[in-house]
Structure formats: structure tokens, C-alpha cells
Amino acid sequence: NAGVTQTPKFRILKIGQSMTLQCTQDMNHNYMYWYRQDPGMGLKLIYYSVGAGITDKGEVPNGYNVSRSTTEDFPLRLELAAPSQTSVYFCASSLTSGRQSYNEQFFGPGTRLTVL
Amino acid sequence: ILNVEQSPQSLHVQEGDSTNFTCSFPSSNFYALHWYRWETAKSPEALFVMTLNGDEKKKGRISATLNTKEGYSYLYIKGSQPEDSATYLCAPDSNYQLIWGAGTKLIIKP
Numbered sequence: 425n426a427g428v429t430q431t432p433k434f435r436i437l438k439i440g441q442s443m444t445l446q447c448t449q450d451m452n453h454n455y456m457y458w459y460r461q462d463p464g465m466g467l468k469l470i471y472y473s474v475g476a477g478i479t480d481k482g483e484v485p486n487g488y489n490v491s492r493s494t495t496e497d498f499p500l501r502l503e504l505a506a507p508s509q510t511s512v513y514f515c516a517s518s519l520t521s522g523r524q525s526y527n528e529q530f531f532g533p534g535t536r537l538t539v540l
Numbered sequence: 541i542l543n544v545e546q547s548p549q550s551l552h553v554q555e556g557d558s559t560n561f562t563c564s565f566p567s568s569n570f571y572a573l574h575w576y577r578w579e580t581a582k583s584p585e586a587l588f589v590m591t592l593n594g595d596e597k598k599k600g601r602i603s604a605t606l607n608t609k610e611g612y613s614y615l616y617i618k619g620s621q622p623e624d625s626a627t628y629l630c631a632p633d634s635n636y637q638l639i640w641g642a643g644t645k646l647i648i649k650p
Contacts, residue, residue, distance in 0.1 A: 459640075466544065466629070466640035467584075482637065514583065528574065528586030529638065 425450050430515050430532035437505040437539045445500040445535050447515030455518045456498040457529065458482075458490065460511040467514065473498055505539045512536050546630055546641035553620045554649050560616045561644040563630030567611030570632040575604055575615055578627040578643065587615075587628075620648045 428449045437443060449456065454475050459467040469482030473492040487509055489501040498517075502509060513536075516529040544565045553559045563573070572591045576584040588597040593608040601618045617624055627645045631638035 464642060466642045467631075467638075468640075469637055472637065528589055529584075531583035531585070533583055 427451065428515055428517055428530050428532035430513075430535050432535060433533065434536045435538070437502075437537065439505060439507065439539060441505050442501070442503050443505070443537075445502075445513055445515075445537075447498045447500065447532060448496050449498075449515075449517040449530070449532075450496065451517060451519070451530065452495060453517035453519050453530070454495070455520065455527075455529075456492065457516045457518075458488070458498070458500045459514045459516065460484065460509075461514060461534075462511050470500065470513075502537075507539050510537060510539045544630065544632060544639050544641040546628075546644050548644060549642070550645040550647070552647045552649055553617075555620060555622060557620055558616065558618045559620055559646070560614050561628065561646075563613045563615070563641055565611050565630075565632045565639075565641075567609060570608075570634045572633040573606055573613050574631040574633060574638060575613070576629040576631065578629055580626070584629060589633075615644075617646070620646075622648050622650060624648050 431446045457472045458470040461467050468484045471490040473479045476495050479490050512534050514534050515532040518527040518529045520527050547562050575587040578584040588604050590606040595606045597604050603616045606613045625648045627643040629643045631640045
């Protein structure tokens, strides 16, 4: 299994440009997550999905959109890039979540995004 | 939103010494406590998922304890090795989301 894969690994955007960060997992996990990680800060949840067709906002959703058309894929869309979105973005997945079970999250390698 | 604090922020330890650090969080409204290990230039990897008060987990030289009543967890590393150098993250699981601490950066000096 490849686990969680993300593309691209690096990207530089100009202010106002748009792009999609790709995330794919091959573990048949129901839950998928997008985080951003800023220096000195913990991981902040942007959006998450509990299954195909279902998404919900996390702590910092503004400026981002997601979709979950399949179990495997969970792309993150930036519509109008701003310097504040300069960050490292991680996609993660887990089999389940919540109090019914306590599954660990598996992370992709990350995408380093710079907005100039 | 839970406020998760990890201390210290960074830690330098001599190779062979043992060490520990803390994760503290509000003692209510969470279902589990996760510990992750994050090496530089890699992705976070799960160490432990802890669910019960008094729970203790062990993986090799690394162990963790959980006190749900007072809202803290300790991570212990016995006989530190250079490969233990990493950032250690804790995350309470609340309402289907993990709330991440900023981490403790551990540097092992040879």
C-alpha cells in the first residue's frame, strides 16, 4: 500500500491564483482530513470528511474548499491565494474516529505552499 | 475548542539519559489522547492512542501515562538515542476531531 499520497510537494503561487492540492489514500479509510501547519503552532484542521459525499469545516476553513466524490480522494482547493495561506499542508486519513473506536491518523508527506 | 499545552517547547538531552515531557488539556469532553512522533522532513506517525484513566502504553523505550481526571499525559523516553530526536505531538480526540498541541521538540546530543 502507498498509504496517503499528496501532490505537489512544493508550490509557489502568486496572490490571487488558485490551485488544488491532491490527496489520495489506498487504505479504504472512511475519514480524511486536511491540516495546515505553521511554525511554532500545532496542526490546524481545515476540513474533514467522514465518507464519500460528506465534508465538514474544521477550525480554519476560510479561503479553502473541499470535495469527496470517492473514498480514496480528498482534494483541497484554494480559490484566491493569499500570503496568509503560506504554510505546509498535510492530508491524513483514519479508518474511523470518535468514541466508538480510537483509530490513529495516517499522514501524507505534506505540500509546502508559498504565496507571494 | 480544547486548549492543549505541551511542555517544554524544546528539550536537549544527552544520549543515554532518560527524559519525559507533558501534555495538558481540559479534563472533560474528550474520548482519547493520541501521541505522535514527527521527525524533521517527514510526516507525523502515531505512537499511542490512550483511552482510560490510568492507562499506560509502552513501545520499546517509549512509554506514556494518562490522567483523565486532572487532564494530563506524560511521555517517557528511557535511555535516549539519536534516533529519538523528533517533535512529539499530543492530541486529545474531541468530537471526532484531534486537537493538536504545538509539540515538544526533542534533540538528543551524542
